[in-house]
Amino acid sequence: VTSPVHDEFLAATLPALDLVYNLARRLVGNPDDVEDLVQDTYLRAFEAWVRRRRPRRVEPWMATICLNAGRSRLRRASTTREVLDLDEELLPDPVSVEDQVIEGIRRSVVHQALARLPNEQREAIALMDLAGFTASEVALITGAPRGTVLARVHRGRKKLAAMLERSPLFP
Amino acid sequence: VKRHDPEGAAARYLAGTMTGRGRRRFEGHLVDCPECWEEVRMGGLGRSMAESGRELAPQSLRDRVRGAVALARPHRPWWRRQAGASAAAVLVAAVVGGIVAGRGQPRAIEALVADFRGDRVVTGPAVPELPARVGDLSLVDVDAGSVEGISLVVHRYRDPAGQLVAVYRGDRAFPTARGADPGPRPRTWHSEVDGTALFCADDPFPALVIGEDRRVVDLAAGLLGLA
Numbered sequence: 001v002t003s004p005v006h007d008e009f010l011a012a013t014l015p016a017l018d019l020v021y022n023l024a025r026r027l028v029g030n031p032d033d034v035e036d037l038v039q040d041t042y043l044r045a046f047e048a049w050v051r052r053r054r055p056r057r058v059e060p061w062m063a064t065i066c067l068n069a070g071r072s073r074l075r076r077a078s079t080t081r082e083v084l085d086l087d088e089e090l091l092p093d094p095v096s097v098e099d100q101v102i103e104g105i106r107r108s109v110v111h112q113a114l115a116r117l118p119n120e121q122r123e124a125i126a127l128m129d130l131a132g133f134t135a136s137e138v139a140l141i142t143g144a145p146r147g148t149v150l151a152r153v154h155r156g157r158k159k160l161a162a163m164l165e166r167s168p169l170f171p
Numbered sequence: 172v173k174r175h176d177p178e179g180a181a182a183r184y185l186a187g188t189m190t191g192r193g194r195r196r197f198e199g200h201l202v203d204c205p206e207c208w209e210e211v212r213m214g215g216l217g218r219s220m221a222e223s224g225r226e227l228a229p230q231s232l233r234d235r236v237r238g239a240v241a242l243a244r245p246h247r248p249w250w251r252r253q254a255g256a257s258a259a260a261v262l263v264a265a266v267v268g269g270i271v272a273g274r275g276q277p278r279a280i281e282a283l284v285a286d287f288r289g290d291r292v293v294t295g296p297a298v299p300e301l302p303a304r305v306g307d308l309s310l311v312d313v314d315a316g317s318v319e320g321i322s323l324v325v326h327r328y329r330d331p332a333g334q335l336v337a338v339y340r341g342d343r344a345f346p347t348a349r350g351a352d353p354g355p356r357p358r359t360w361h362s363e364v365d366g367t368a369l370f371c372a373d374d375p376f377p378a379l380v381i382g383e384d385r386r387v388v389d390l391a392a393g394l395l396g397l398a
Contacts, residue, residue: 003317003322006240006241006243009240010237010240014233014236014237017228017232017233017236018225018226018227018228020228021226021228021232022225022226025226035232035235038228038232039235039239042239042240043239043240043243046240046243047243106223106224107223107225107226110220110221110223113220114221114224125221128186129221129222130221130222130224130225134186135186135188146188147179150179150182150186150188151178151179153182153186154181154182154185154210154214155178156217156221157185157213157214157215157216157217157218157220158210158213158214158217159217160217160220160221161213161214161216161217162213164220170220
């Protein structure tokens with residue numbers, strides 16, 4: 001039994017969970033940290049919701065909160081590389097590749113490649129290609145000019161393509 | 172004279188931010204410019220690779236978020252807390268009214284005794300706040316909910332003999348059961364309602380412990396530092 005405010009908040013924001021999850025996955029590397037970041041995002045959003053700070057559109061609002069919370073975590077970690085290296089265990093073992101898990105492996109490989117991009121490019125790609133925001137929306141969320149967002153996402157995509165182009169997973 | 176900018180043009184083209192005329196002109200240019208063609212090819216390839224990395228959030232995470240939000244008690248500024256205190260005074264009056272109108276016990280006590288006896292009213296998802304083992308007691312399940320204006324989390328434990336004991340942790344003090352005896356410490360009390368044993372304390376957190384056996388209730392309260 002929860003209050004109407006809890007129910008209203010969850011009804012409005014839970015549809016954005018996949019978006020927040022995809023963003024969190026690209027902001028921190030360790031799976032436990034990802035879940036902590038998603039939960040932290042929802043609790044921060046709920047605090048704001050209770051104080052009547054309700055957004056016109058939930059998705060960019062949740063993405064902004066997640067981004068800020070993720071950046072705080074990265075600042076607290078000694079280096080970004082340390083955080084992302086924890087995810088190495090997610091690298092698939094090539095010997096274990098089976099048809100039914102190729103999709104999962106492909107996602108894992110993309111995740112690893114994204115982790116090697118500079119933070120700003122990874123954020124821009126996560127927001128545009130994984131969360132589906134437009135360049136103008138990403139500009140509002142990140143506070144960067146739209147032209148800068150376009151440049152970051154394009155350079156990130158090119159690096160990603162260069163890293164994975166020869167992989168048999170992406171014929 | 173416009174500067175030749177393959178990277179910027181490819182980025183705008185792929186983002187769909189070019190005007191219709193600009194787009195047609197750029198597409199015409201692509202045929203004759205290997206540099207721009209390569210920029211568009213690599214940018215498009217990278218985009219489709221990135222998009223293939225989309226994932227659905229696991230169901231366990233969805234449950235965890237629901238539980239965490241259900242338990243969230245927002246921090247309020249002092250003036251709202253002040254208003255909350257006034258509201259609490261009204262609530263106390265309402266609970267006292269509940270004694271008169273009800274079957275002899277405050278409604279919250281009646282509801283929680285009923286919950287303990289299986290007529291569940293506290294059923295929302297929750298994450299544990301108390302230890303999984305308290306002495307010989309093992310945690311069976313955890314739920315959250317709200318009863319008569321008290322937000323609470325219940326931890327249900329069983330002892331090795333199968334006796335059930337529930338610890339209701341509230342966000343404010345529970346009303347005193349009618350006919351309760353003072354407990355071993357200030358602001359604690361014991362009672363028996365409909366054949367169940369109750370122990371209540373305000374510190375270190377508002378808690379109502381309900382069990383089938385007074386001995387198990389006292390044991391749980393002692394181990395949790397309530398008695």
